[in-house]
Amino acid sequence: DTGVSQNPRHKITKRGQNVTFRCDPISEHNRLYWYRQTLGQGPEFLTYFQNEAQLEKSRLLSDRFSAERPKGSFSTLEIQRTEQGDSAMYLCASSPRGGRHTDTQYFGPGTRLTVL
Amino acid sequence: AQKVTQAQTEISVVEKEDVTLDCVYETRDTTYYLFWYKQPPSGELVFLIRRNSFDEQNEISGRYSWNFQKSTSSFNFTITASQVVDSAVYFCALSELVTGGGNKLTFGTGTQLKVEL
Numbered sequence: 001d002t003g004v005s006q007n008p009r010h011k012i013t014k015r016g017q018n019v020t021f022r023c024d025p026i027s028e029h030n031r032l033y034w035y036r037q038t039l040g041q042g043p044e045f046l047t048y049f050q051n052e053a054q055l056e057k058s059r060l061l062s063d064r065f066s067a068e069r070p071k072g073s074f075s076t077l078e079i080q081r082t083e084q085g086d087s088a089m090y091l092c093a094s095s096p097r098g099g100r101h102t103d104t105q106y107f108g109p110g111t112r113l114t115v116l
Numbered sequence: 117a118q119k120v121t122q123a124q125t126e127i128s129v130v131e132k133e134d135v136t137l138d139c140v141y142e143t144r145d146t147t148y149y150l151f152w153y154k155q156p157p158s159g160e161l162v163f164l165i166r167r168n169s170f171d172e173q174n175e176i177s178g179r180y181s182w183n184f185q186k187s188t189s190s191f192n193f194t195i196t197a198s199q200v201v202d203s204a205v206y207f208c209a210l211s212e213l214v215t216g217g218g219n220k221l222t223f224g225t226g227t228q229l230k231v232e233l
Contacts, residue, residue, distance in 0.1 A: 031218050033218070033220065033221075035221075040226075041225055041226075042120075042207050042209070042223025042224055042225055042226055043161070043207075043221070043223050044223070045220040045221060045222070048214055048215075048216075048218045048220060050216040050217070050218060053216070055214065055215040055216040055218065056214040056215050056216075056218065056220065058220075089159065091161065093161075095218070095219075097217070103149060103166075103211065103218075103219045104151075104163060104166050105151075105163070105219075105221060106163055107153070107160060107161035107162075107163075108160070109158070109159060109160045110159055110160065112159075
């Protein structure tokens with residue numbers, strides 16, 4: 001079983017540009033989460049999908065952020081008009097529904113965003 | 117609101133010493149999960165353990181052991197005979213049920229463990 005994968009691993013962009021990140025969850029995991037981690041802090045929840053439905057969004061997710069999970073497989077997180085405060089590690093996690101490991105979130109390697 | 121406190125910002129030990137990482141949590145939920153994750157320098161969060169709030173039995177896995185005490189809202193993690201490869205940031209996390217049955221995690225600020233020769 002391959003783990004959660006994220007692309008790109010690193011992204012450097014200029015303020016005001018749009019960026020998009022991709023997450024491929026563990027196959028057959030129907031729950032997918034996005035978190036953001038800044039230096040010296042723990043990850044903070046951004047949003048949650050069950051299959052293709054986005055069921056929960058944090059107030060941290062401003063209007064400039066949008067996430068999708070078409071067909072309930074991979075997910076994308078887009079940030080429009082990036083700001084320097086968006087610089088962080090963006091982490092994706094997936095979990096199965098049911099079974100021994102239900103509700104255990106397995107994380108990908110993250111995408112490190114630097115906004116200049 | 118959910119809260120997780122890891123009061124130890126950084127711990128340094130010499131290899132083969134035992135070390136305990138503290139975690140204290142706050143929640144109004146009666147059913148929840150507690151987790152520990154390891155984040156090595158590579159950055160990827162590695163799952164270590166999940167504990168259900170109804171299960172207060174302590175657990176041992178190799179050199180790792182966990183002490184869950186609901187009465188004090190603590191879920192501490194002990195590494196026995198530490199090794200250099202244990203050097204990492206360790207996060208404690210608390211789950212909260214969200215719409216559709218998923219669980220969003222609230223993390224502590226982490227404890228940086230440095231194991232030296």
